[in-house]
Amino acid sequence: EPQIKLPDTFNAAVAFLDRNLTEGRGAKTAVYYEGKTYSYAQIAELANRIGNGLLELGVDIEQRIALLLLDSPHFAAAFFGAIKMGAVPVPLNTLLRPDDYIYMLNDSRARVLLVHATLWQNIQQILPQLKCLRHVVIVNENDEAGHTASSHVAVHSPANTQFIHNFADWVAHASPTLQAAETSKDDSAFWLYSSGSTGFPKGCVHLQHDMTYCANYYAKGILDIQESDITFSAARLYFAYGLGNNLYFPFSVGGSAVYHPGRPLPEAMFKVIEQYRPTIFFGVPTLYASMLALPDAEKRFDCSSLRVCVSAGEALPADILRRWEQHFHVPILDGIGSTEILHIFISNRIDDMKPGSSGKLVPGYQAVITDEQGQPVPAGDIGNLLISGESTAAYYWNKHDKTRDAMMGRWIQTGDKYYQDEEGYFWYCGRADDMLKVGGQWVSPVEVENTLIAHPAVLEAAVVGVFDQENLVKPKAFVVLRIGQTPSEQLAEELKTFVKQHIAPFKYPRFIEFVPELPKTATGKIQRFLLRGTGQTEPLDPSAVKNI
Ligand code: 3UK
Incomplete structure (x- = not known):
């Protein structure tokens, strides 16, 4: 097992970015982006300028900096530039709605937000509600320094004055050299928000040392990542998955990453693979299914x-x-990771795969499967999966109870049901809560239900996961209409559109079934588990999984 000992004073930006310069890889391509290459020296200089720019805005060590950025060299430089000066970057999912951003920006108390010009509209309309945000830096990639009128505009609202800056001007005026903050290996380094079945998203506080363990245990230990590797991740950098895949994994060995700022559509993925010739591709099951659904892809595209x-x-x-x-003559390694544990902790290996299983423990992590009383179950039995390892978030920000429920000393509750077979492979058997994973993204049934109930025709709604033809989970809504409303195909479509307009569009129910009433407990709680069996296809039955 890899043994890693870090010094007490440790700054992750030095370890992952600057080390490539001190080890002579300054001229090497770090990032391929929109037909251009960005060397490690260029990314490091931009990171220094961003770090200095933050210092000039009065940002202090430990203060949060929000990033609402597309995958780009700017993301890489902002993430490490903030960490280098001791600030704590908080990457935000770019597919969410203004209401989500109000919560995360206020909860994190971010002082500065870096936002791509194409996403700025989401923020502009909520500025008066952002209590702690002082500065917004707008990244417009077509701008050159000194060419915009919008630099340093002040926006006044009753509670707050906010300053709007232009990224090109801001970095042009900042110094290209920066002394790294003397952070401890156990200082917070960055946060990632993760959603739960009820309540607001939880800020997972990750420490300076966390990325080092994931890079060593998983990227080096399982993928055997090398300096010669070129990574391409369909999962974006603001996900814990994408952040490792396409930023700190390749940077940990002086490899290169391909950034694609557009939507991860199947055809676009193949084109990027053909153009930049990555050696490692990271996707999610829905994407692999849609890439396979493109006719003759293996003949049309060189992979x-x-x-x-x-x-x-x-x-x-x-x-x-x-x-x-069969089609592409390259294996897909399934592995389970989480935002809390930062990256993959159980995985298949290139020379050791069991299709359908999540694989075996990644060396460096320990697992235990327990019953509802917390006692380990006999081998082969299904139970709650707990993991221990050194990359786990320290706590959820301002959520003490949720922290205590999930993080138990060295162990963390994954929220997943698993069993381990005789040969040591782990088999996923569903979630312990009602949460759904749709296309790799969290969907909370409660949030979708609450949105449906806001529609004037809807009295009650219950949302569950059903399996499509590919065996992938999709949200389905059971809807009870108000008196006087009649079920119709048209109303079903209207409800889908309604959800897409009010919450992040990827959460909409793919199927809607109108029912006269919902099954409830004596206390009036919806019994979602009773509806799962009535979905389009059969729900995941653990005993069926066991027989694969
Ligand atoms: C589920 C899986 C079965 C599981 C993630 C790789 O997905 C990631 O993080 P999230 O916080 O979600 C974590 C939850 O998603 N899950 C993830 N991978 C698998 N279920 N098989 C899998 N292979 O419920 C888990 O608890 O969004 C994935 C690396 C880093 C990550 N953060």
Whole structure:
């Protein structure tokens, strides 16, 4: 097992970015982006300028900096530039709605937000509600320094004055050299928000040392990542999955990453693979299924550069894996990770795969499967999966109870049901809560239900996961209409559109069934588990999984 000992004074930006310069890789390509290459020296200089820019805005060590950025060299430089000066970057999911951003910006108390110009509209309309935000820096990639009128505009609202800056001017005026803050290996380094079945998203506080363990245990230990590797991740940098895949994994060995700022559509993925010839591709099961659904993809696109593919976010059905190997002659390693644990802790290996399973423990992590009383279950029995390892978040910000429920000393509750077979492979058997993973992204049934109930025709709603033809989970809503309303195909479509307009569009129910009433407990709680069996296809039955 890899043994890693870090010094007490440790700054992750020095370890992952600057080390490439001190080890002579300054001229090496760090990032491929929009037909251009960015060397490690260029990313490091931009990071220094951003760090200095933050210092000039009065940002102090430990203060949060929000990033609402597309995958780009700017993201890489902002993430490490903030860490280098001791601030704590908080990457935000770019697919969310203004209401989500109000919560996360106020909860994190971010002082500064860096936002891509194309996403700025989401923020502009909520500025008066952002209590702690002082500065917004707008990244417009077509701008050159000194060419915009919008630099240093002040926006006054009753509670607050906020300053709007132009990124190109801001970095042009900042010094290109920066002394790293003397952070401890146990200082907070960055946060990632993760959603739960009820309540607001939880800020997972990750420490300076966390990325080092994931890079060593998983990227080096399982993927055997090398300086010669070129990574390409369909999962974005603001996800814990994408952040490792396409930023600190390749940077940990002086490799290169391919950034694609557009939507991860199947055809676009193939084109990027053909153009930049990555050696490792990271996707989610839904994407692999849609890439396989493109007719003749294996004849139309050259994927010969790939040495390995990775899937995470939700379970990879064995059939998708088999078809992918048949078509593209490269394995997909399914592995389970989480935002809390930062990256993958159970995984298949290139020379040791069991299709349908999540694989075996990544060396460096320990697992235990327990019953409801917290006692380890006999081998082969299904129970709650707990993990111990050194990359786990320290706590959830301002959520003490949730922290105590999930993080138990060295162990963390994953919220997943698992069993381990005789050969040591782990088999996913569903969530312990009602949460759904759809296309690798969290969907809370409660949030979708609350949105549906806001529609004037809807009295009650219950949302559950059902399996589609590919064996992947999709949200389905059971809807009770108000008196006087009649079920119709048209109303079902209207409700889908209504959800897409009010919460992040990827959360909408793919199926709607109108029912006269919902099953409830004596205390009036919806019994979602009773509805799962009435979905379009059969729900995940653990005993069926066991027989694969
Ligand atoms: C589920 C899986 C079955 C599982 C993630 C790789 O997905 C990631 O993080 P999230 O916090 O979600 C974590 C939860 O998602 N899950 C993830 N991978 C699998 N279920 N098979 C899988 N292979 O419920 C887990 O608890 O969004 C994935 C790396 C870093 C990550 N953060």
